Amino acid sequence: MDLVRNLLGSTIGKKLLMAATGLVLIAFVTGHLVGNLQVFENPDRINGYAHFLQSLGPALWAVRVFLLACAAIHIWAGTVLALEDRKARGxxxxxxxxxxxxxxxxxxxxxxxxxxxxxxxxxxxxxTVGAAQPATFKENIGHYTMTSDYRVMGLTVVRAGTEVLDVRSMVILGFRRRVVALFYMVAVGLLSLHLLHGADSLFQTLGVRSHRWERGLKAVVAVFCAAYFLGNLAIPCAALLGYLH
Amino acid sequence: MSQLESRIPPGALAEKWSRHKSGIRLVNPANKRKYEVIVVGAGLAGASASASLSELGYAVSCFVFHDSPRRAHSIAAQGGINAAKNYQNDGDSVYRLFYDTAKGGDFRSREANVYRLAEVSAQIIDQCVAQGVPFAREYGGLLANRSFGGAQVSRTFYARGQTGQQLLLGAYSALSRAAVSGGVRLHTHAEMLDLVVVGGHAKGIVVRNLLTGEVTRHAADAVVLATGGYGNVFNLSTYARGSNATAIWRAYKRGACFANPCFTQIHPTCIPVTGDYQSKLTLMSESLRNDGRIWVPRNRDDRLKPPASIPEVERDYYLERIYPSFGNLCPRDVASRAAKRVCDEGRGVGESGLGVYLDFSDAIGRLGEAGVRERYGNLFDIYHEITNEDAYKVPMRIFPAAHYAMGGLWVDYNLMSNVPGLFVLGEANFSDHGANRLGASALMQGLADGYFILPYTIGDYLATLKPGSRPPADGPEFMQAADGVATVTKRLLSVRGRQPVSHFHKRLGHILWQHCGMARNREGLGKALQEIPALREEFWANGLVPGTGDSLNQSLERAVRVADFLELGELMCRDALAREESCGCHFREEHQYPDGECKRDDENFAHVAAWEYAGEGTAPVRNAEPLAYETVKMSVRNYK
Amino acid sequence: MTSKTFNVILRVWRQAGPGREGRFVEYPARGVNPDMSFLEMLDVVNDEIAARGEEPIAFSHDCREGICGTCSLVINGKPHGPNHGVASCQTYMRSFKDGDRIVVEPFRARPFPVIKDLVTDRSAFDAIQQAGGFITARTGSAPEANSVPVPKEVAELAMDAAQCIGCGACVAACKNASAMLFVAAKVSHLGLLPQGQPERDRRVLAMVATMDGLGFGGCTNQYECSAACPKLISHDFIARMNRDYAKALFHSAFRPAAAGGAGA
Structure with missing residues (x-):
């Protein structure tokens, strides 16, 4: 089919795929961060949230597969384009x-x-898998008993008294290792830098960017990336500095 | 002596073209593809002709020396293109456009050709708009116009200061479409170095590939030259560095008559020369004269003072003073000569004393700087880049420079030269502009010839030929021409003298500018006629062309062209000397009115001088085609 | 106007022919006048080289007024030299100073092979144009010019795109040797005008396919192209082309097939 051939075959097609998947991935990392920031609240929040996600079962897997597919397409298109670009330069x-x-x-x-x-x-x-730091992974950490209901949009999804995994402790213990925390901080820094160009660039590729609001877009993207960076920085910093127990 | 038959159709002026079109022979649509047509050049005329002929079904081969057809120098035309649309409701008509053009040419063009040009002008605009040429528009979405020199109506269509570029890109896009559909075979880096004439008819060309040096022969049923003008003969000009006369000059040496070679336009508004190293003069569009006022100080002692310090009463707005009704918008030849006159009086500004002010302070007062920027911003930018001066603050300095050639190969009403089968279009021919071309009419002529005239008239010739009757490209005439080309190249490379080609080009340009430029006289022309042959001899004895002939060699390219300029320059002077009158650009100091205006001699010189090559070392023959003005009365041009 | 002359040293890429080994050669340029254009300075250096019996530096040039798009030098790492919005031929020596070492290279990109020294083959642009950079309008078939009004803003925007001089600086400046700005300028110029609508989808698909096929790289939205463009053509047109391309893909996927067939 022409549509698929052009999307996969042409430079602009591949760029469109990168932009679309990039948009999905930005939405994901943003949601992911917002969810994680619940670590700063009552342990019920993050633990209830994690339990809720785990309880979604097939839906969670569908989302995971979709996200992995987006990441794969993003990486595939980026790699193919990079190789073509290098060749074009001569x-x-x-x-x-x-x-x-x-x-x-x-x-x-x-x-x-x-x-x-x-x-x-x-x-x-x-x-997710627990291969990197098995000592602090979920099988090896304790359980937590919910002290209140966890609600999503007013609906109670995890009741008080439910035994859930103590994800909060897993996160905090994981970040107590300085090397891990440092790698994490450097990586989110680079991810934010990646987003700084990517989030602006996807508008151009999708054809909805213009000089008229180029500066505004750049400012919004910069603020977003800074907020994203600081938000992500906050968790390991807090863990390292002992604000989170 | 050649018989010059203009083939002007009979009948009333306004009906000639339509009657002619209905009467000329046609080629059967199924037979058209059997006719091979060679088009040399892909400027406005060449590209539009190639595209239109291929649309009709002819097998077209287009040859350009550039790396792409889009580079032709039509691209540099700034101001606009005239058309008798009367969109401004200011009383314009085909007749008025015709009359202005004929009068602008000082009644030395062919009346019927000029009328036809005015007649098809409106169609050109339609065609260009359909191709997507982004002409300037008014807020309502309809086309806008501006005024140009030599006219009292506003009929010039424009695309900012890049009208030529946009029209050329339009023609180039049509050519590109034809190239991909297979209708036109495009040969780039291919310079035509000879015309092949078989049995008295033009049957092909010899081409040198500029990248490989390979010389190839190409046969055709008709050859169309659209190779532009020869103004680079002056070395310093507004032409592109590559513009040359080689194709038409080789055709001349194969028997095509060269008409009015001394009619070369010197454009009044160019940026003055700064030094000996200079390679190019840059035009500042004539459209600037819509709002700019030209002046010099009244007093020659003021000429180096900062212009702002010279009070209004001490300024001489000489064009407004001498020509009150046309003012700053008088025709180019008139404006150039007036500039020369005030500079000769020692009132020229700038260090060299060869410059006049083009002042926008009034316009800025009236329209604001933003208003002026909107109209002419890109021109002011160009001026700033070249001179490092801000024309919003200080007046521009301008001076005339060689810009266009009204002369060219002689053609009849069908645009066919006296060599049957050889057609000549655009600036390369002589027919429409007489002794002076008005602004915005070169683009009009190039496109008229290519889109709307040649596609009809070429059929009249091709219909007389049997399909498939063209000779093979390895016939004796072709081989002999190819050998000649190879010999000339070899000879140029073997001189290995001391002086680079640029040296000879500069000297030739200097001689012509001095003696065959804005003002000419018997004595000067006589001198030039001695100096040029001597310079030519020196060139062939002491010219330095480094490198070889089998790869890209820009020195060799230029040497080939300069060798031809060195011959053409002599013919220009010969023509200027023979024309014992003043008309348009051709100002013979011996023939002027007391106020310094041109004194035409209609009794003896109302004719086209068509020079015929008579062989190496023999004086060429001057043929005359009388110019019969059936409708218009030849009058003294008056722009006062 | 009279300004002191000065001296510079040129480091110029010399290459005898296509596919041949190239190298940098140094040439002094003495007595340079600040009012000289860069190309005029090269003319003078070339005459000196020729006088020594060597082959002058081959470089592309023609109109020398910034409109033909022939000149194509990379001067000190920037296509068309240090100034913004001008072609090589409009680069004047006043932009340099005494003692400068100036590196002069050809435009580099796989689809622009070097022909000789600083001259490159940019015929790939013609191939892209031939793929669809036109409005099919047979000579003689055009309607009256004012029958289709074009809003002034649209005409001006089309003109902004149409100004492209086809020099290839966008490709030379892009780290991916992408021709997106050139193609976008063509696609937008014709796609903006009402006359260009019938072929709009076909045009963008065909021109992009040809661009890709010729080996130009993709766009990474860094806008070096528009920064190097002598006509300052905006990369907004690239966004526009991306949008047009996506729309055309969508249209081509869902357009019902016409039955077609020859007429009577």
């Missing part, structure tokens, strides 16, 4: 090259992308 490099206008964040997308990928793999290994 064998003889410029003896002198000066950047004119390109934003710093845009110059290192492939490197930040790589680190982010490594981070995601580690992150999943750490908190």
């Amino acid at each position: 064998d003889e490099p410029y003896a002198v090259h000066k950047w004119i206008d390109a934003a710093v964040s845009s110059r290192y997308m492939r490197w930040t992308g790589f680190v982010v990928l490594a981070f995601i793999l580690y992150h999943i290994a750490q908190f």
